[in-house]
Amino acid sequence: MAFSSRISRRKAAGLLILMTAQVFCAVFFVTDVISDYQEVGVDAVAHTHLYIETLATLSLVLAILFEGNVLAKMLRRQAHLEASLNNARAAVQDIMDEQFEKWGLTPSEQDIATFLVKGFSTAEIAELRGSAEGTVKTHLNSIYRKSGSRNRTEVLSLLLDCIMVTGDKSVPTQA
Known part of the structure; x- marks a missing residue:
C-alpha cells in the first residue's frame, strides 16, 4: 500500500x-x-x-x-x-516488457533492468537477486549493449521516451 x-x-x-x-x-x-x-x-x-x-x-x-x-x-x-x-502501473510495465523484448533481453536481464528502473544500486540488485555484484554488472553491460545505451541514465531515458510517446511505442536504439 x-x-x-x-x-x-x-x-x-x-x-x-x-x-x-x-x-x-x-x-x-x-x-x-x-x-x-x-x-x-x-x-x-x-x-x-x-x-x-x-x-x-x-x-x-x-x-x-x-x-x-x-x-x-x-x-x-x-x-x-x-x-x-494500478492501471497506469500495469501499462508502464507492459511498455517496459515490450521494449525489453525488442532489445532481446533475457529474463534475468529483464529482471535486472526492472530493478534498474526502480532505482536500485548494483549492490542492492545483487542482494535482491541473491547473486554476485559481478554477475549483475555483467547483465547491466549486456542491457546497455542491447539497448544501444552507455549507462543507466540512457536506459532510463530510452524507456521514459517510450512511455511518453503516444501512438508508436517503439523507441529506436541509439547507435
Whole structure:
C-alpha cells in the first residue's frame, strides 16, 4: 500500500471516529429534546431555550449527514484513484516488457533492468537477486549493449521516451 494511501485511510478512520462521537452526542441531544418537549407539553411555545436546543440538535444531525456524504465521496474517489494508478502501473510495465523484448533481453536481464528502473544500486540488485555484484554488472553491460545505451541514465531515458510517446511505442536504439 502506498504511503499516501495509508495517510488517506488514517484520515478516513479519524473522520469515522469523529462522526461516531457526534452520533452519540446527537442521540443524547435528540433524546433530551424529546424529553424536554414531553415535560413542557403545550407550553413549549414559550420556551426559547428549547427552540435553541432543538435547532442545535438538528444542526448536529445535518452536519453528521453532510460529513457522511463527504466521507463516502472521498472514499469512492480514493478507490477510483488507486484503480487508475494500478492501471497506469500495469501499462508502464507492459511498455517496459515490450521494449525489453525488442532489445532481446533475457529474463534475468529483464529482471535486472526492472530493478534498474526502480532505482536500485548494483549492490542492492545483487542482494535482491541473491547473486554476485559481478554477475549483475555483467547483465547491466549486456542491457546497455542491447539497448544501444552507455549507462543507466540512457536506459532510463530510452524507456521514459517510450512511455511518453503516444501512438508508436517503439523507441529506436541509439547507435
